[in-house]
Amino acid sequence: xxxxxxxxxxFIVGLAYVIAYFIPHPPFxxxxxxxxxxxxxxxxFAIWLGALNLLKISALKIAHKRSDWPFAALIIISxxxxxxxxxxxxxxGIYADQPFQFRDPGTAFDWMYVNVYMxxxxxxxxxxxxxxxxxxxxxxxxxxxxxxxxLLAAFFVMLGRVPIGDIITSWLPYKYQMSQWAAxxxxxxxxxxxxxxxxxxxxxxxxxxxRIILGLERSYLGGE
Amino acid sequence: xxxxxxxxxxxxxxxxxxAKFLLPKPIQFSRTVSVIIIILLALxxxxxxxxxxxxxxxxxxxxxxxxxxxxxxxxxxxxxxPLQISPEVRGAYDGLASLxxxxxxxxxxxxxxxxxxxxxxxxxxxxxxxxxxDIKVIVMxxxxxxxxxxxxxxxxxxxxxxRYRDEIQYGEDWVNLGFQAGNEFVIVRMGESxxxxxxxxxxxxxxxxxxxxxxxxxxxxxxxxxxxxxxxxPGTVEWVQVAVDRYNLNMAAGNTAVQAPMAYPYLKAKxxxxxxxxxxxxxxxxxxxxxxxxATTYLLSQSFAHMVVIVLILIGNFAFFRERMRDK
Numbered sequence: 001x002x003x004x005x006x007x008x009x010x011f012i013v014g015l016a017y018v019i020a021y022f023i024p025h026p027p028f029x030x031x032x033x034x035x036x037x038x039x040x041x042x043x044x045f046a047i048w049l050g051a052l053n054l055l056k057i058s059a060l061k062i063a064h065k066r067s068d069w070p071f072a073a074l075i076i077i078s079x080x081x082x083x084x085x086x087x088x089x090x091x092x093g094i095y096a097d098q099p100f101q102f103r104d105p106g107t108a109f110d111w112m113y114v115n116v117y118m119x120x121x122x123x124x125x126x127x128x129x130x131x132x133x134x135x136x137x138x139x140x141x142x143x144x145x146x147x148x149x150x151l152l153a154a155f156f157v158m159l160g161r162v163p164i165g166d167i168i169t170s171w172l173p174y175k176y177q178m179s180q181w182a183a184x185x186x187x188x189x190x191x192x193x194x195x196x197x198x199x200x201x202x203x204x205x206x207x208x209x210x211r212i213i214l215g216l217e218r219s220y221l222g223g224e
Numbered sequence: 225x226x227x228x229x230x231x232x233x234x235x236x237x238x239x240x241x242x243a244k245f246l247l248p249k250p251i252q253f254s255r256t257v258s259v260i261i262i263i264l265l266a267l268x269x270x271x272x273x274x275x276x277x278x279x280x281x282x283x284x285x286x287x288x289x290x291x292x293x294x295x296x297x298x299x300x301x302x303x304x305x306p307l308q309i310s311p312e313v314r315g316a317y318d319g320l321a322s323l324x325x326x327x328x329x330x331x332x333x334x335x336x337x338x339x340x341x342x343x344x345x346x347x348x349x350x351x352x353x354x355x356x357x358d359i360k361v362i363v364m365x366x367x368x369x370x371x372x373x374x375x376x377x378x379x380x381x382x383x384x385x386x387r388y389r390d391e392i393q394y395g396e397d398w399v400n401l402g403f404q405a406g407n408e409f410v411i412v413r414m415g416e417s418x419x420x421x422x423x424x425x426x427x428x429x430x431x432x433x434x435x436x437x438x439x440x441x442x443x444x445x446x447x448x449x450x451x452x453x454x455x456x457x458p459g460t461v462e463w464v465q466v467a468v469d470r471y472n473l474n475m476a477a478g479n480t481a482v483q484a485p486m487a488y489p490y491l492k493a494k495x496x497x498x499x500x501x502x503x504x505x506x507x508x509x510x511x512x513x514x515x516x517x518x519a520t521t522y523l524l525s526q527s528f529a530h531m532v533v534i535v536l537i538l539i540g541n542f543a544f545f546r547e548r549m550r551d552k
Contacts, residue, residue, distance in 0.1 A: 021470075029416070032412070033413070033416060033420075036406075036409045036412050036413045037413065037420070039406055039409045040404065040405060040406035040409055040410060040413065040421070043405040043406040043407070043409070044405040044406075046405070047368070047405055099428075099429075101426060101427060101428075101429065103372055103375070103426075104375075104427070105375070105379050113337075113372060114376070117337060118337040118340065121336060121337035121338040121340075122337055122338060122340060122341055124338060125338040125339065125341075126341070129291060129295070129529060130287070130288045130291050130292070132533065133287050133288075133290070133291045133529075133532060133533050133536060134284040134287040134288065136533050136536050136537045136540065137281075137282075137287055137536035137537070137539065137540045138281065138284070138540065139540075140537050140540065140541075141540065141541055141544045142541055142544075142545075151537065151541070154537070155534060155537070158530045158533065158534055159530065159531075159534060161481070161501075161502065161504050161530070162305075162504055162523065162526055162527040162530050163305035163306055163307050163308075163504075163523065163527060164305065164527040164528075164530070164531060166306065166308065167305070167306070179308060179310070183310065183311075186485060186488055187488065187492065190485050190488055191488045191489050191492050194485060194486055194488055194489045195489045198489060
């Protein structure tokens, strides 16, 4: 029964969604509504599950003194500090003369978000630019036809997406300026490639979904 | 090793504090100084070119330093770059410009602070344009931090244009419904009822039915236009596949530069009315709306960084071909 019940649930829910898409009328639309509500509730719990899992993994790392365990300690401290400030501000906000939310401008939570979380997140993302530049210099080579095409596309798009590209080619007629080359690459080869990928993914999704709904694909249950 | 990193971090912090508290503000290079700096940079790259051709590749730390300089120096320069409005950004703007006063726009903030440097300027320009043209904005987010980013964008708009604090009323001119977990299933459910997914707002915790701007807003059919600021999944792709395709929502998108290429098929199929891609898309949007902000300022830095990367690619490849010819 440990396998049959999940397979039956998958079959019923999957079929309900397919029917509701093509026949959006009672009772099929109600099934879709119910199942979507359930999904949203499960997704909300999954966020908590993710957070608790992170805590558990970090705690185990500290307990076993694995490599870089001080970073795990930092994760737990940051998590607890942020959550505590959120709860405290939320509590204060409820009983304040002018009620406010924990994330409103001026609260400690907002201060932490703007002055700690935002710069740290942006820094992590911004580091990419430095590594991309270093890799471009040391490894981005026109070794074969594919790499040459990629390099040429990168050259035209990178220059064409910023105004400096048009300044460099300002002596050319407008339709031959760098931004127009970049636009052509984005509109023609890029769109064609993206469409091919999308159609491929869609066909794969349809076939995999059918296999799951019909119980032929059971790897999501684990063990197979 | 750790000691060395701590010393570097401390030096950066000291340099930051000196710049913040001791130097006169704001520092702006004259045009001549800017040109001299650019010439010096060009000479530096020529020197790197010579070294590389001789087979002496510069270290990655030097590359990092060069990128850092290329990003930093333009902030002190006074060049204004000529910017052409692309058809993609014009499409997004035309959709907004065609709205009458009192129209309702749904704005989904599907990104986090990591992508804020690219998307936040678009969001700020969007709010400023809507506030100036009496367009009502309904904000929501499929990413946990999205709704907070919207609050920050509104706060930045109000900081820059103080009259908004008196003229713009929360609940009447805009509302923030917050984040809802569930990715595209949230969009599916909103197709029938917004209230089912967002029973209260997140700024004042008001019940859905008591918020004036949400009066007569039941589902997508009551929305005049929508815009999606997205940095990944769930984002523009999911909105198009569910809200646009199934519920005929009229939508434009603002994407990070990395994600924008994926939205082009939808743009060409007219499922998106327009697309703002990355920092340049943001700067174009600021220009066309007349709400100049951070994207226009940052664009010079981005231009310099792109140039640095391209020059490094060219130098690396020149050395590569030279080595290959020598080997033959």
